[in-house]
Amino acid sequence: MDKIERHDAGISRRAFLRRGAGLALVAGLPGWLSGCVTRPGSGSPPWAELAASLQGNLLLPDAPDFRQVAAPWALQYASRLPQAIAMCASEADVRNSVLWAQAYDVPLVARSGGHSYAGYSTTPGLMINVSQMHSVDIDPATGVARLGGGARNRNVYAACRPFGRAVTHGRCKEVGVAGLVLGGGIGFNMRAHGLTCDGLKETRIVLADGRALTCNARENSDLFWACRGAGGGNFGINTGFTFETFEVGDYTVFDLAWSDRLPEVFDALQAMALSAPDALGMKLSVVARAGTPGLTLSILGQLAGTRDQLDALLAPVFAVQRPSKQTIESMAYWDAQEFLSEEGYPEYSHERSRFVPRSLSPAAIATILDELRAWPGTSVAATWKFFLMGGAIDRLAPAQTAFVHRGNAMISSIELEWTAQDPRERVERNQLWLSRFHDRMERYTSSYCYQNFIDPAQQDYLHAYYGENLAKLREVKRRHDPKNVFRYPQSIPV
Ligand SMILES: Cc1cc2nc3c(=O)[nH]c(=O)nc-3n(C[C@H](O)[C@H](O)[C@H](O)COP(=O)(O)OP(=O)(O)OC[C@H]3O[C@@H](n4cnc5c(N)ncnc54)[C@H](O)[C@@H]3O)c2cc1C
Structure with a gap:
């Protein structure tokens, strides 16, 4: 184990330098850093020392790509910028960044894909960005x-x-x-x-x-x-x-939508999904969209099986109501993933989740549809959705890994989307609606929420996530x- 010197504040500055991390500085700054080291005034940490210890680049705010690299997926947090970004090229870069930040009392945070719903992969200090380590x-x-x-x-x-x-x-x-x-x-x-x-x-x-x-x-x-x-x-x-x-072999993918008889279709889809084989992966969404009257219910997913097998699963639903839009295709797995995937461009949104232990009652379904019909409205959309769980997830007990939410039928969430053009009061009105809807759903679902749909508005979040x-x-x-x-x-x- 490495010997690490400390003082009260954590890793000492001397220790950081003695480990060789800061020594390259005496040989002068790398070319890419010249013009990047700014504001060396009082209290400013020695960024050049960190830069010299890294194999990757250190980006300071006047670097041309600083804002682009710093930008989170969740645009409402885009103004929270770090002081610098260590673009780590190796584990040693991560280690040097972690030690340097502590030596100079600079707060640090890890950033990979930047898709935290709450913008939690930024900091007023040093962003330790591992996105270039993508092999x-x-x-x-x-x-x-x-x-x-x-x-x-x-x-x-x-x-x-x-x-x-x-x-x-x-x-x-x-x-x-x-x-x-x-x-x-x-x-x-x-x-x-x-x-x-x-x-x-x-x-x-x-x-x-x-x-x-x-x-x-x-x-x-x-x-x-x-x-x-x-x-x-x-x-x-x-x-x-x-x-x-x-x-993976051949799969059958589907993307179907209904606009009529939504309570009956929801009920039939839910019954089908909860008794389906583990080969089915599915998401159900009910969407209220700006400028579109009424609600749309849709399902998207895959079956590790044939078109005939999927048709057999969907037959009881089609007996209730045929979809207004329908795409079903069989293809090789990775082509199927291209069909199902999305780019996930940055947006303004707030997503609030609840794990659902068992089938949703007619009262729960009515609440979902009523709330979406009462959506105050932004210039984009509001969606209630569930992702089907069960199957292999439940082969482990809740305490076997830190993911405690085993044994649930589904994970549900409500997603509110808006744009920078929506006035602040409108967004606030929508946020209030979202909170009330989320609270109302607790009695039909559970108090547990998905830690990866991390939600800055969630009360009692440690219990909810873990x-x-x-x-x-x-x-x-x-x-x-x-x-x-x-x-x-x-x-x-x-
Ligand atoms: C468009 C979109 C689609 C999504 N789809 C899915 C989905 O299909 N399934 C699903 O489960 N979730 C999904 N999510 C949620 C997603 O799993 C979480 O937002 C996840 O935290 C994003 O990881 P990231 O590395 O992109 O984010 P980041 O913002 O980089 O990091 C998220 C958190 O992890 C920390 N972190 C980042 N890198 C490291 C590291 N190397 N070591 C330790 N900590 C680190 C950060 O500090 C931060 O707290 C989706 C989110 C979005 C926005």
Whole structure:
């Protein structure tokens, strides 16, 4: 283990320099940094020292791509900018950044895909950005996939396709695998193959004291447990992930919509979904859209099976009401994912989730439809949706990983979208509506919420995200980050 000197404030400045991290400075600044080092006035931390310790670039606010790199997916938080961004090229860069920030009392945060719903991957201090560490290597003999800590769904799609293999990934290509897997990870494969975190075999993590640990079922198993459902931003910075992949063949994908007899269609779809084989992955949405009268109910998803098998599943629903729009196609898995995927461009939105233990009652369905009909309206849309759970997710007990929400029928959420053109009062009126709707749904669903749909408005969020696993998570936090270096407004406290 490395010897690390400390003083009261944490890692000492002398220790950081002695480890060689700051010494390159005497040889002069790298070319790319000249013109970037600004404001060396009193109190300004020595950015040049950090820059010299990195293999990757250090971006300061006057760097041409600073704003673009700093921008979060959630546009309402775009004005919260860091003082600098360390574009890490290696685990050593992550380690040097973590130690340097503590040596100079600069707050730090990890950034991978930048898709935190609450904009939590930014800080007034140093953003430690691992997005350039996005390699994905698959061993053809074992099917094991090794990912850099900054890989995105997009990189997984590209690397897995030639091998005809997959993991449980998300639909949005720009989402970071780090955020996805560390908070659980839902996707259309989860009922057949488990959550993203269920396929994780090993991860590397840089801790506050600068150690880089391998975590798996045998080594540092407490951290490995925590990284499967509660790892995002709480314990350290993950620099690599090892997944088991599974083979994929032909799939049938579907995208269907209804605008009539919505309560009956909802009920029939729910009954079909809750008794469907694990090969079905499905999302149901009810949307109120600006400028469009009435509501639209739609389903999107995949069946690891044939068109005939899907038709048989949907027959009872079609007997109630035929869809007004229908696309059903059979194709190879990775073509199917292109059909299902979305780019996930930055937007203004607020999403509030609830896990649902069992089938929604007619009263719950009526509440959903009534609330959406009473949507005050923005220039975009409001959506209530559920993602079908069950199947392989429930093969593990809630305490076996930090993802406590096993045994649920679905995860539901309400998404409110708007644009910069919507006046502030209108957005506030919509936010009030969203809060009331979210509160009203608790009696039909549960008090648990998805930690990856992280929600700055959620009351009692530690219980909502981690339930009975919270006490153990706090122990892991105390053991590995006793000074609470890794923190954000809803992080796990020491
Ligand atoms: C358009 C969109 C689509 C989505 N689709 C899905 C989906 O299909 N399934 C699903 O489960 N979720 C989905 N989500 C939610 C998503 O999983 C979370 O928002 C996730 O946290 C995003 O990860 P990120 O790396 O992109 O985000 P970031 O904003 O970079 O990070 C999220 C959190 O993790 C921390 N973090 C980032 N990198 C690291 C690291 N290397 N080590 C430790 N901590 C780190 C950050 O500090 C922050 O607290 C979606 C979100 C969006 C916006």
